[in-house]
Amino acid sequence: MNKLLLLSVLLGAGPATLAQSAAPAAPAPASTSQNAAITPAAALTRLAQARTLDPRWFVAAFASALPQVQGGFQGFVSQYGAFQGVDALGGDLYRLRYAGGTVTVSAQINAAGQFTSLFLQGQQATSAPTPSSQTTASVTTPQAALTRLFSASAPSADWFSAEFLQQVPVSQLAPILAQASGNLGTFQSVAPRPDGTFTLKFTQGELPVKTVSLDAQGRFTSLLLGAGVPNQKPSLADALTAFKALPGQTSLAVIENGKLVGSLDPDRKLAVGSAFKLGILTELLAQMKAGRHQWSEVTSLQSGDKALPSGFLQTWPDNAPLTLQTLATLMISQSDNTAANVLLRLVGREGVGQRLGLNVVPSTRELFALKNLANKALLDAYLGGNDEQKKAVLLQAAAAPLPPASLFAAGAVVAPQVEWFVGVQTLCGLMNEVAALPLMQVNPGVADPSAFKAVSFKGGSEGGVLNLTTQVITQDGRTVCLSATSNDSKALDQNRFIAAYNQLLQAVR
Numbered sequence: 001m002n003k004l005l006l007l008s009v010l011l012g013a014g015p016a017t018l019a020q021s022a023a024p025a026a027p028a029p030a031s032t033s034q035n036a037a038i039t040p041a042a043a044l045t046r047l048a049q050a051r052t053l054d055p056r057w058f059v060a061a062f063a064s065a066l067p068q069v070q071g072g073f074q075g076f077v078s079q080y081g082a083f084q085g086v087d088a089l090g091g092d093l094y095r096l097r098y099a100g101g102t103v104t105v106s107a108q109i110n111a112a113g114q115f116t117s118l119f120l121q122g123q124q125a126t127s128a129p130t131p132s133s134q135t136t137a138s139v140t141t142p143q144a145a146l147t148r149l150f151s152a153s154a155p156s157a158d159w160f161s162a163e164f165l166q167q168v169p170v171s172q173l174a175p176i177l178a179q180a181s182g183n184l185g186t187f188q189s190v191a192p193r194p195d196g197t198f199t200l201k202f203t204q205g206e207l208p209v210k211t212v213s214l215d216a217q218g219r220f221t222s223l224l225l226g227a228g229v230p231n232q233k234p235s236l237a238d239a240l241t242a243f244k245a246l247p248g249q250t251s252l253a254v255i256e257n258g259k260l261v262g263s264l265d266p267d268r269k270l271a272v273g274s275a276f277k278l279g280i281l282t283e284l285l286a287q288m289k290a291g292r293h294q295w296s297e298v299t300s301l302q303s304g305d306k307a308l309p310s311g312f313l314q315t316w317p318d319n320a321p322l323t324l325q326t327l328a329t330l331m332i333s334q335s336d337n338t339a340a341n342v343l344l345r346l347v348g349r350e351g352v353g354q355r356l357g358l359n360v361v362p363s364t365r366e367l368f369a370l371k372n373l374a375n376k377a378l379l380d381a382y383l384g385g386n387d388e389q390k391k392a393v394l395l396q397a398a399a400a401p402l403p404p405a406s407l408f409a410a411g412a413v414v415a416p417q418v419e420w421f422v423g424v425q426t427l428c429g430l431m432n433e434v435a436a437l438p439l440m441q442v443n444p445g446v447a448d449p450s451a452f453k454a455v456s457f458k459g460g461s462e463g464g465v466l467n468l469t470t471q472v473i474t475q476d477g478r479t480v481c482l483s484a485t486s487n488d489s490k491a492l493d494q495n496r497f498i499a500a501y502n503q504l505l506q507a508v509r
Contacts, residue, residue: 040088040092040094040107041086041094043057043107043109043115044086044094044096045085047115048073048086048096050073051162051163052070052163052166053066058114059110059114059115060404061405063404063405063409065309071167071222072120074161074221074222075213075221076098081100083098084099085097089104091106092117101124102124104120105118105119105120106118106119141214142198142214143192143198144218145159145212145214146190146198146209146212149220150181150190155170155173155174157170158219160173160220161215161220161221164219164222164223176495179495179496179499180228181200181207181228182228183205183228183230183234183503184204184207184230185202185203186203187200187201188201188202188203190209197210197211198212204230204231205228206228207226207228208225208227208229209223209224209225210225211224212224226448227446227448229448229506235507236262236507238507239262239500239506240262240264240504242499242503242504243264243504246493246496246500247488247493248487248488248489248492249487250265250484250485250486250487251264251265251267251268251269251424251485252266252424253266253428254481254508255425255428256480256508257479257480260425266423267423267425268423269421269422270421270422270423270486270487271416271419271462271464272419272420272427272465272467272485273420273460273461273466274310274335274337274340274458274459274461275427275458275469275483276356276420276422277458278427278431278434278458279352279355279356279430280343280347280352281331282355282430282433283351283352284324284343284346285433287351295324295325295328296323296324297323297324298321298323298324299322299324299342299346300320300321301313301317301318301338302319302345304399305342305345305365306338306365307337307338307341307365307368308368308402308403308408309337309405310334311330311334311336312334313338313339313342314337322339322342324343326339327339328343328437329442332442332443333439335458335459335460337364337368341363344363345363349361356430358420359387360390360391362397362418365397365398366394366397367418368403369400369403370415370418371407371415371418372402372407373407374401374403375397375400375401378393378396379415381393382397382418383417383418408462408463410491411492412463412491413463413489413491416464416465416487424469425483427467427469428471431456431469431470431471432471432479435456437456440456441457444457445459445468445470446498446502446505447470447472447505451475451505451509452472452474452475452509453472453473453474453475454472454473455472456472457469457471463491464488464490464492466486466494466497467483467485468482468483468484468497468498468501469483470482470483470505472508472509474509478508484497484501484504
Protein backbone atom coordinates (compact mmCIF):
# COMPACT_ATOMS: atom_id res chain seq x y z
CA MET A 1 0.00 0.00 0.00
CA ASN A 2 1.16 3.26 -0.93
CA LYS A 3 1.64 5.30 2.23
CA LEU A 4 2.34 8.74 0.71
CA LEU A 5 2.07 10.44 -2.65
CA LEU A 6 4.78 8.77 -4.72
CA LEU A 7 6.13 10.52 -7.79
CA SER A 8 9.04 8.22 -8.48
CA VAL A 9 10.40 4.74 -8.55
CA LEU A 10 12.83 5.31 -5.68
CA LEU A 11 11.59 4.74 -2.15
CA GLY A 12 14.98 3.96 -0.64
CA ALA A 13 15.92 0.35 -1.22
CA GLY A 14 15.82 -1.90 1.81
CA PRO A 15 15.48 -5.63 2.43
CA ALA A 16 11.77 -5.53 1.67
CA THR A 17 11.69 -2.89 -1.04
CA LEU A 18 14.49 -3.74 -3.43
CA ALA A 19 12.52 -6.66 -4.78
CA GLN A 20 9.70 -8.96 -3.92
CA SER A 21 10.23 -12.37 -5.42
CA ALA A 22 8.22 -15.53 -5.20
CA ALA A 23 8.77 -19.22 -5.70
CA PRO A 24 10.00 -19.89 -9.24
CA ALA A 25 7.17 -19.50 -11.72
CA ALA A 26 6.86 -20.40 -15.36
CA PRO A 27 9.37 -18.28 -17.27
CA ALA A 28 8.08 -15.38 -19.32
CA PRO A 29 8.79 -15.63 -23.05
CA ALA A 30 12.40 -14.79 -23.71
CA SER A 31 14.86 -15.43 -26.46
CA THR A 32 17.52 -18.04 -25.77
CA SER A 33 20.23 -15.73 -26.98
CA GLN A 34 19.20 -13.08 -24.51
CA ASN A 35 18.87 -15.10 -21.30
CA ALA A 36 20.16 -18.65 -21.62
CA ALA A 37 23.38 -19.74 -19.91
CA ILE A 38 23.86 -16.38 -18.23
CA THR A 39 25.50 -16.38 -14.78
CA PRO A 40 24.01 -14.53 -11.78
CA ALA A 41 26.97 -12.12 -11.84
CA ALA A 42 26.36 -11.38 -15.52
CA ALA A 43 22.63 -10.98 -14.91
CA LEU A 44 23.35 -8.48 -12.13
CA THR A 45 25.82 -6.61 -14.31
CA ARG A 46 23.24 -6.32 -17.07
CA LEU A 47 20.67 -5.16 -14.53
CA ALA A 48 22.96 -2.52 -12.97
CA GLN A 49 23.98 -1.11 -16.35
CA ALA A 50 20.51 -0.96 -17.88
CA ARG A 51 18.65 2.31 -18.23
CA THR A 52 15.40 0.38 -18.61
CA LEU A 53 14.63 -3.07 -17.21
CA ASP A 54 13.41 -5.80 -19.52
CA PRO A 55 10.58 -7.80 -17.85
CA ARG A 56 11.94 -10.89 -19.60
CA TRP A 57 14.92 -10.83 -17.22
CA PHE A 58 12.59 -11.84 -14.37
CA VAL A 59 10.09 -14.59 -13.69
CA ALA A 60 6.45 -13.55 -13.95
CA ALA A 61 6.06 -13.24 -10.17
CA PHE A 62 8.30 -10.14 -10.27
CA ALA A 63 5.82 -8.14 -12.41
CA SER A 64 4.47 -5.96 -9.62
CA ALA A 65 7.92 -5.37 -8.10
CA LEU A 66 9.80 -4.23 -11.23
CA PRO A 67 9.31 -0.51 -10.52
CA GLN A 68 10.87 -1.03 -7.08
CA VAL A 69 13.80 -2.95 -8.58
CA GLN A 70 14.47 -0.24 -11.14
CA GLY A 71 14.14 2.48 -8.53
CA GLY A 72 16.52 0.70 -6.20
CA PHE A 73 19.26 0.43 -8.82
CA GLN A 74 18.80 4.05 -9.85
CA GLY A 75 19.16 4.97 -6.20
CA PHE A 76 22.49 3.16 -5.93
CA VAL A 77 23.89 5.25 -8.78
CA SER A 78 22.52 8.46 -7.25
CA GLN A 79 24.04 7.59 -3.89
CA TYR A 80 27.35 5.99 -4.84
CA GLY A 81 28.15 7.08 -8.39
CA ALA A 82 28.96 4.99 -11.46
CA PHE A 83 28.60 1.20 -11.43
CA GLN A 84 31.94 -0.65 -11.72
CA GLY A 85 31.40 -4.40 -11.44
CA VAL A 86 30.13 -7.46 -9.55
CA ASP A 87 32.03 -9.79 -7.20
CA ALA A 88 30.76 -13.27 -6.30
CA LEU A 89 30.98 -13.75 -2.52
CA GLY A 90 29.91 -17.40 -2.37
CA GLY A 91 26.50 -19.03 -2.24
CA ASP A 92 23.93 -16.65 -3.68
CA LEU A 93 25.65 -13.50 -2.35
CA TYR A 94 27.11 -10.89 -4.69
CA ARG A 95 28.75 -7.49 -4.15
CA LEU A 96 27.98 -4.69 -6.59
CA ARG A 97 30.80 -2.15 -6.72
CA TYR A 98 30.09 1.52 -7.37
CA ALA A 99 32.49 4.47 -7.48
CA GLY A 100 31.67 5.49 -3.92
CA GLY A 101 30.28 2.38 -2.26
CA THR A 102 29.22 -1.23 -2.42
CA VAL A 103 25.86 -2.98 -2.39
CA THR A 104 25.48 -6.61 -1.31
CA VAL A 105 22.57 -8.64 -2.67
CA SER A 106 21.43 -12.24 -2.68
CA ALA A 107 20.28 -13.35 -6.11
CA GLN A 108 19.15 -16.53 -7.85
CA ILE A 109 18.33 -17.17 -11.50
CA ASN A 110 16.69 -20.04 -13.32
CA ALA A 111 17.92 -22.01 -16.35
CA ALA A 112 16.57 -19.30 -18.65
CA GLY A 113 18.70 -16.67 -16.92
CA GLN A 114 15.73 -15.00 -15.24
CA PHE A 115 15.84 -13.73 -11.68
CA THR A 116 13.77 -15.90 -9.33
CA SER A 117 14.86 -13.98 -6.20
CA LEU A 118 16.66 -10.73 -5.53
CA PHE A 119 17.14 -9.16 -2.10
CA LEU A 120 19.21 -6.32 -0.74
CA GLN A 121 21.45 -7.55 2.10
CA GLY A 122 23.43 -4.40 2.84
CA GLN A 123 25.16 -1.34 1.44
CA GLN A 124 28.14 0.76 2.48
CA ALA A 125 29.82 3.95 1.33
CA THR A 126 33.54 3.45 0.79
CA SER A 127 34.59 6.88 -0.45
CA ALA A 128 33.20 10.00 -2.01
CA PRO A 129 31.95 9.38 -5.57
CA THR A 130 34.34 10.25 -8.35
CA PRO A 131 34.05 13.76 -9.77
CA SER A 132 32.51 12.42 -12.96
CA SER A 133 29.60 10.96 -10.98
CA GLN A 134 28.95 14.04 -8.85
CA THR A 135 26.60 16.88 -9.62
CA THR A 136 28.71 19.88 -10.69
CA ALA A 137 28.05 23.46 -9.69
CA SER A 138 26.37 24.11 -13.04
CA VAL A 139 23.77 21.42 -12.43
CA THR A 140 20.48 22.33 -10.74
CA THR A 141 20.32 21.78 -6.96
CA PRO A 142 17.30 20.06 -5.38
CA GLN A 143 16.11 23.44 -4.06
CA ALA A 144 16.36 25.00 -7.51
CA ALA A 145 14.71 21.98 -9.19
CA LEU A 146 11.82 22.07 -6.72
CA THR A 147 11.43 25.83 -7.13
CA ARG A 148 11.32 25.49 -10.92
CA LEU A 149 8.80 22.64 -10.71
CA PHE A 150 6.34 24.30 -8.34
CA SER A 151 6.67 27.76 -9.88
CA ALA A 152 5.82 26.56 -13.39
CA SER A 153 2.34 26.56 -14.85
CA ALA A 154 3.01 23.00 -16.09
CA PRO A 155 5.87 20.51 -15.61
CA SER A 156 8.25 19.83 -18.47
CA ALA A 157 9.36 16.34 -19.46
CA ASP A 158 12.92 17.71 -19.70
CA TRP A 159 13.00 18.07 -15.90
CA PHE A 160 12.62 14.31 -15.27
CA SER A 161 14.78 11.32 -16.12
CA ALA A 162 13.55 8.83 -18.69
CA GLU A 163 13.22 6.16 -16.00
CA PHE A 164 11.07 8.48 -13.89
CA LEU A 165 8.76 9.23 -16.82
CA GLN A 166 8.34 5.53 -17.54
CA GLN A 167 6.68 5.22 -14.14
CA VAL A 168 4.86 8.57 -14.12
CA PRO A 169 4.25 10.07 -17.59
CA VAL A 170 4.46 13.84 -17.79
CA SER A 171 0.74 13.97 -18.66
CA GLN A 172 -0.01 12.65 -15.15
CA LEU A 173 2.35 14.94 -13.29
CA ALA A 174 0.32 18.15 -13.41
CA PRO A 175 -2.82 16.70 -11.77
CA ILE A 176 -0.73 14.83 -9.19
CA LEU A 177 1.19 17.95 -8.22
CA ALA A 178 -1.98 20.01 -8.15
CA GLN A 179 -3.62 17.51 -5.85
CA ALA A 180 -0.58 17.40 -3.57
CA SER A 181 -0.54 21.18 -3.13
CA GLY A 182 -4.31 21.66 -3.25
CA ASN A 183 -5.75 24.13 -0.71
CA LEU A 184 -2.24 25.37 0.13
CA GLY A 185 -2.37 28.49 -2.02
CA THR A 186 0.45 29.95 -4.12
CA PHE A 187 3.96 28.50 -4.01
CA GLN A 188 6.52 30.76 -2.31
CA SER A 189 9.83 29.02 -1.52
CA VAL A 190 11.79 25.89 -0.63
CA ALA A 191 13.21 25.57 2.90
CA PRO A 192 15.84 22.94 3.80
CA ARG A 193 15.35 20.92 6.97
CA PRO A 194 18.09 19.69 9.36
CA ASP A 195 17.53 16.07 8.32
CA GLY A 196 18.39 16.82 4.69
CA THR A 197 14.81 16.94 3.44
CA PHE A 198 12.88 20.02 2.34
CA THR A 199 9.65 21.87 3.03
CA LEU A 200 7.74 23.66 0.27
CA LYS A 201 6.24 26.91 1.54
CA PHE A 202 2.89 28.09 0.17
CA THR A 203 0.78 31.10 1.09
CA GLN A 204 -1.71 28.89 2.96
CA GLY A 205 0.38 25.98 4.16
CA GLU A 206 3.39 23.71 3.74
CA LEU A 207 4.19 20.55 1.80
CA PRO A 208 7.01 18.28 3.05
CA VAL A 209 9.40 16.68 0.56
CA LYS A 210 10.34 13.28 1.95
CA THR A 211 12.73 12.22 -0.81
CA VAL A 212 14.27 14.01 -3.78
CA SER A 213 17.21 13.12 -5.99
CA LEU A 214 18.59 14.41 -9.28
CA ASP A 215 20.82 12.95 -11.95
CA ALA A 216 23.92 14.65 -13.35
CA GLN A 217 21.73 16.71 -15.70
CA GLY A 218 19.65 18.06 -12.82
CA ARG A 219 16.62 15.93 -13.72
CA PHE A 220 14.44 14.37 -11.05
CA THR A 221 15.10 10.67 -10.56
CA SER A 222 12.89 10.50 -7.49
CA LEU A 223 10.39 12.67 -5.69
CA LEU A 224 8.35 11.64 -2.68
CA LEU A 225 5.97 14.19 -1.20
CA GLY A 226 4.39 14.05 2.21
CA ALA A 227 0.93 15.26 3.14
CA GLY A 228 0.20 18.98 2.86
CA VAL A 229 -0.31 20.91 6.10
CA PRO A 230 -2.62 23.94 5.75
CA ASN A 231 -2.04 26.95 8.00
CA GLN A 232 -5.69 26.88 8.98
CA LYS A 233 -6.95 23.54 10.27
CA PRO A 234 -9.85 22.24 8.13
CA SER A 235 -13.13 21.44 9.84
CA LEU A 236 -14.24 17.86 10.32
CA ALA A 237 -17.34 18.66 8.26
CA ASP A 238 -15.18 19.76 5.30
CA ALA A 239 -13.14 16.58 5.55
CA LEU A 240 -16.27 14.42 5.54
CA THR A 241 -17.55 16.29 2.48
CA ALA A 242 -14.44 15.25 0.55
CA PHE A 243 -15.22 11.59 1.27
CA LYS A 244 -18.86 12.00 0.25
CA ALA A 245 -17.68 13.06 -3.21
CA LEU A 246 -15.73 9.83 -3.77
CA PRO A 247 -17.18 7.33 -6.26
CA GLY A 248 -18.24 3.83 -5.21
CA GLN A 249 -19.07 2.88 -1.62
CA THR A 250 -17.48 4.62 1.34
CA SER A 251 -17.62 4.07 5.08
CA LEU A 252 -15.83 6.20 7.66
CA ALA A 253 -15.60 6.65 11.41
CA VAL A 254 -13.76 9.18 13.57
CA ILE A 255 -13.69 8.10 17.21
CA GLU A 256 -12.25 10.53 19.77
CA ASN A 257 -11.64 9.28 23.31
CA GLY A 258 -14.11 6.46 22.70
CA LYS A 259 -16.86 8.64 21.22
CA LEU A 260 -17.98 8.67 17.58
CA VAL A 261 -17.54 12.33 16.55
CA GLY A 262 -17.71 12.00 12.76
CA SER A 263 -18.96 9.31 10.43
CA LEU A 264 -20.17 8.32 7.01
CA ASP A 265 -22.25 5.13 6.89
CA PRO A 266 -20.13 3.73 9.78
CA ASP A 267 -22.09 0.47 10.22
CA ARG A 268 -21.58 -0.66 6.65
CA LYS A 269 -19.32 -3.68 6.25
CA LEU A 270 -17.04 -3.24 3.24
CA ALA A 271 -14.00 -5.14 2.00
CA VAL A 272 -10.93 -3.91 3.92
CA GLY A 273 -8.03 -5.95 2.48
CA SER A 274 -5.07 -6.40 4.80
CA ALA A 275 -6.65 -4.29 7.53
CA PHE A 276 -8.21 -7.61 8.64
CA LYS A 277 -4.76 -8.43 10.05
CA LEU A 278 -5.66 -6.25 13.02
CA GLY A 279 -7.93 -9.11 14.06
CA ILE A 280 -5.03 -11.56 14.00
CA LEU A 281 -2.81 -9.27 16.06
CA THR A 282 -5.55 -8.55 18.59
CA GLU A 283 -6.22 -12.26 19.09
CA LEU A 284 -2.49 -12.97 19.41
CA LEU A 285 -2.13 -10.26 22.06
CA ALA A 286 -5.12 -11.65 24.00
CA GLN A 287 -3.61 -15.13 23.97
CA MET A 288 -0.31 -13.71 25.17
CA LYS A 289 -2.05 -11.99 28.06
CA ALA A 290 -3.61 -15.38 28.90
CA GLY A 291 -0.13 -16.91 29.04
CA ARG A 292 -0.45 -19.04 25.91
CA HIS A 293 2.28 -17.30 23.88
CA GLN A 294 5.08 -14.77 24.23
CA TRP A 295 6.88 -12.46 21.81
CA SER A 296 10.13 -14.42 21.96
CA GLU A 297 8.40 -17.69 21.06
CA VAL A 298 9.75 -19.29 17.88
CA THR A 299 7.58 -20.99 15.29
CA SER A 300 8.39 -22.26 11.81
CA LEU A 301 7.35 -21.20 8.34
CA GLN A 302 5.47 -23.94 6.47
CA SER A 303 4.96 -24.31 2.75
CA GLY A 304 1.20 -23.99 3.13
CA ASP A 305 1.64 -20.55 4.72
CA LYS A 306 3.15 -19.00 1.63
CA ALA A 307 1.10 -16.47 -0.31
CA LEU A 308 1.72 -13.77 -2.90
CA PRO A 309 3.23 -10.41 -1.92
CA SER A 310 2.96 -7.92 -0.27
CA GLY A 311 5.83 -9.02 1.94
CA PHE A 312 8.76 -11.32 1.29
CA LEU A 313 8.52 -14.33 3.60
CA GLN A 314 6.99 -16.33 0.76
CA THR A 315 10.53 -16.55 -0.67
CA TRP A 316 12.05 -17.97 2.51
CA PRO A 317 12.77 -21.70 2.87
CA ASP A 318 10.29 -24.05 4.50
CA ASN A 319 10.78 -24.59 8.25
CA ALA A 320 12.61 -21.27 8.69
CA PRO A 321 12.37 -20.32 12.40
CA LEU A 322 10.71 -17.00 13.19
CA THR A 323 9.79 -15.31 16.46
CA LEU A 324 6.24 -14.10 16.99
CA GLN A 325 7.65 -10.58 17.38
CA THR A 326 9.19 -10.76 13.91
CA LEU A 327 6.05 -12.22 12.34
CA ALA A 328 3.76 -9.65 13.91
CA THR A 329 6.03 -6.75 12.95
CA LEU A 330 6.25 -7.91 9.34
CA MET A 331 2.50 -8.54 9.18
CA ILE A 332 1.73 -4.98 10.26
CA SER A 333 4.57 -2.80 8.98
CA GLN A 334 5.15 -4.61 5.66
CA SER A 335 1.67 -6.17 5.45
CA ASP A 336 3.46 -9.48 4.84
CA ASN A 337 0.76 -11.90 3.72
CA THR A 338 2.76 -15.00 4.56
CA ALA A 339 3.51 -13.76 8.09
CA ALA A 340 -0.23 -13.25 8.56
CA ASN A 341 -0.90 -16.85 7.56
CA VAL A 342 1.64 -18.23 10.04
CA LEU A 343 0.04 -16.27 12.87
CA LEU A 344 -3.51 -17.13 11.78
CA ARG A 345 -2.56 -20.81 11.87
CA LEU A 346 -1.02 -20.32 15.32
CA VAL A 347 -3.88 -18.46 17.03
CA GLY A 348 -6.78 -20.16 15.22
CA ARG A 349 -9.54 -18.72 13.07
CA GLU A 350 -12.37 -18.89 15.57
CA GLY A 351 -11.01 -16.16 17.85
CA VAL A 352 -9.95 -14.00 14.90
CA GLY A 353 -13.38 -14.37 13.33
CA GLN A 354 -15.10 -13.31 16.54
CA ARG A 355 -12.99 -10.17 16.73
CA LEU A 356 -13.67 -9.28 13.09
CA GLY A 357 -17.34 -10.26 13.17
CA LEU A 358 -16.77 -12.92 10.50
CA ASN A 359 -18.01 -16.51 10.51
CA VAL A 360 -15.47 -17.55 7.87
CA VAL A 361 -11.90 -16.19 7.80
CA PRO A 362 -9.85 -17.07 4.69
CA SER A 363 -6.08 -16.92 4.92
CA THR A 364 -4.36 -14.65 2.41
CA ARG A 365 -3.16 -17.74 0.53
CA GLU A 366 -6.69 -19.11 0.27
CA LEU A 367 -8.01 -15.75 -0.85
CA PHE A 368 -5.45 -15.56 -3.67
CA ALA A 369 -6.20 -19.15 -4.68
CA LEU A 370 -9.94 -18.46 -4.88
CA LYS A 371 -9.23 -15.47 -7.13
CA ASN A 372 -7.11 -17.63 -9.44
CA LEU A 373 -8.96 -17.93 -12.74
CA ALA A 374 -7.77 -21.54 -12.95
CA ASN A 375 -9.68 -22.37 -9.75
CA LYS A 376 -13.11 -21.11 -10.85
CA ALA A 377 -14.90 -24.24 -9.64
CA LEU A 378 -13.60 -23.59 -6.13
CA LEU A 379 -14.68 -19.97 -6.32
CA ASP A 380 -18.19 -20.92 -7.42
CA ALA A 381 -18.47 -23.50 -4.63
CA TYR A 382 -17.27 -20.95 -2.08
CA LEU A 383 -19.66 -18.23 -3.16
CA GLY A 384 -22.59 -20.62 -3.32
CA GLY A 385 -21.98 -22.35 0.01
CA ASN A 386 -23.10 -21.78 3.57
CA ASP A 387 -20.53 -21.12 6.29
CA GLU A 388 -19.63 -24.77 6.83
CA GLN A 389 -19.40 -25.40 3.10
CA LYS A 390 -17.21 -22.32 2.71
CA LYS A 391 -14.83 -23.66 5.36
CA ALA A 392 -14.63 -26.97 3.48
CA VAL A 393 -13.81 -25.13 0.25
CA LEU A 394 -11.03 -23.23 2.03
CA LEU A 395 -9.37 -26.54 2.88
CA GLN A 396 -9.22 -27.29 -0.83
CA ALA A 397 -8.13 -23.75 -1.70
CA ALA A 398 -5.21 -24.09 0.73
CA ALA A 399 -3.67 -26.67 -1.60
CA ALA A 400 -4.80 -25.09 -4.90
CA PRO A 401 -2.32 -23.25 -7.14
CA LEU A 402 -1.80 -19.52 -6.68
CA PRO A 403 -2.38 -17.13 -9.58
CA PRO A 404 0.41 -15.08 -11.16
CA ALA A 405 0.93 -11.74 -9.45
CA SER A 406 0.30 -10.08 -12.82
CA LEU A 407 -3.40 -10.94 -12.42
CA PHE A 408 -3.66 -8.03 -9.98
CA ALA A 409 -1.59 -5.52 -11.97
CA ALA A 410 -2.84 -1.97 -12.54
CA GLY A 411 -5.43 -2.23 -9.79
CA ALA A 412 -7.43 -4.94 -11.53
CA VAL A 413 -10.60 -5.91 -9.64
CA VAL A 414 -10.64 -9.72 -9.36
CA ALA A 415 -13.46 -11.71 -7.70
CA PRO A 416 -14.39 -8.86 -5.33
CA GLN A 417 -16.91 -11.11 -3.52
CA VAL A 418 -13.99 -12.89 -1.83
CA GLU A 419 -12.62 -10.56 0.82
CA TRP A 420 -12.80 -9.69 4.51
CA PHE A 421 -15.87 -7.49 5.06
CA VAL A 422 -15.44 -5.54 8.29
CA GLY A 423 -16.93 -2.31 9.63
CA VAL A 424 -14.78 0.73 10.35
CA GLN A 425 -15.92 0.95 13.98
CA THR A 426 -14.80 -2.65 14.47
CA LEU A 427 -11.39 -1.78 13.02
CA CYS A 428 -11.06 1.19 15.36
CA GLY A 429 -11.93 -1.05 18.30
CA LEU A 430 -9.24 -3.53 17.31
CA MET A 431 -6.74 -0.74 16.69
CA ASN A 432 -7.37 0.65 20.16
CA GLU A 433 -6.40 -2.71 21.71
CA VAL A 434 -3.04 -2.95 19.94
CA ALA A 435 -2.09 0.69 19.22
CA ALA A 436 0.35 0.89 22.15
CA LEU A 437 2.52 -1.91 20.73
CA PRO A 438 5.75 -0.44 19.29
CA LEU A 439 5.34 -2.55 16.15
CA MET A 440 2.18 -0.57 15.33
CA GLN A 441 4.29 2.57 14.93
CA VAL A 442 6.94 1.25 12.55
CA ASN A 443 4.90 2.32 9.52
CA PRO A 444 2.87 5.51 10.19
CA GLY A 445 0.93 5.34 6.95
CA VAL A 446 -0.35 8.68 5.66
CA ALA A 447 0.02 10.54 8.97
CA ASP A 448 3.03 12.73 9.70
CA PRO A 449 4.46 11.40 13.00
CA SER A 450 5.91 14.82 13.83
CA ALA A 451 2.38 16.27 14.02
CA PHE A 452 1.27 13.89 16.78
CA LYS A 453 2.60 12.39 20.00
CA ALA A 454 2.03 8.89 18.62
CA VAL A 455 0.79 7.31 15.39
CA SER A 456 -0.33 3.68 14.97
CA PHE A 457 -1.40 2.47 11.54
CA LYS A 458 -2.67 -0.44 9.48
CA GLY A 459 -4.21 -0.30 6.05
CA GLY A 460 -5.30 -2.66 3.33
CA SER A 461 -5.79 -2.58 -0.40
CA GLU A 462 -6.37 -4.57 -3.54
CA GLY A 463 -8.10 -3.74 -6.81
CA GLY A 464 -11.26 -1.82 -5.95
CA VAL A 465 -10.51 -1.89 -2.21
CA LEU A 466 -8.76 0.60 0.07
CA ASN A 467 -8.82 1.01 3.85
CA LEU A 468 -6.74 3.27 6.08
CA THR A 469 -7.02 2.90 9.86
CA THR A 470 -4.93 5.21 12.04
CA GLN A 471 -4.98 5.92 15.75
CA VAL A 472 -3.18 9.06 16.88
CA ILE A 473 -2.49 10.74 20.17
CA THR A 474 -2.72 14.48 19.53
CA GLN A 475 -0.36 17.04 20.99
CA ASP A 476 -3.05 17.97 23.54
CA GLY A 477 -3.50 14.34 24.61
CA ARG A 478 -6.63 13.24 22.75
CA THR A 479 -6.79 9.68 21.39
CA VAL A 480 -8.41 9.65 17.95
CA CYS A 481 -9.02 6.74 15.57
CA LEU A 482 -9.77 7.42 11.93
CA SER A 483 -10.86 4.48 9.78
CA ALA A 484 -12.03 4.95 6.20
CA THR A 485 -12.87 2.33 3.57
CA SER A 486 -13.63 2.71 -0.13
CA ASN A 487 -14.90 -0.05 -2.45
CA ASP A 488 -15.62 0.21 -6.16
CA SER A 489 -16.13 -2.10 -9.12
CA LYS A 490 -13.14 -0.50 -10.86
CA ALA A 491 -9.66 0.62 -9.89
CA LEU A 492 -9.72 3.32 -7.23
CA ASP A 493 -8.20 6.78 -7.44
CA GLN A 494 -5.95 6.22 -4.43
CA ASN A 495 -4.45 9.72 -4.56
CA ARG A 496 -7.89 11.26 -4.23
CA PHE A 497 -8.77 8.99 -1.31
CA ILE A 498 -5.47 9.71 0.43
CA ALA A 499 -5.92 13.45 -0.05
CA ALA A 500 -9.33 13.24 1.63
CA TYR A 501 -7.87 11.13 4.43
CA ASN A 502 -5.07 13.61 4.96
CA GLN A 503 -7.64 16.37 5.30
CA LEU A 504 -9.30 14.25 7.97
CA LEU A 505 -5.98 13.90 9.84
CA GLN A 506 -5.47 17.65 9.66
CA ALA A 507 -8.96 18.24 11.07
CA VAL A 508 -8.27 16.23 14.25
CA ARG A 509 -4.67 17.22 14.95
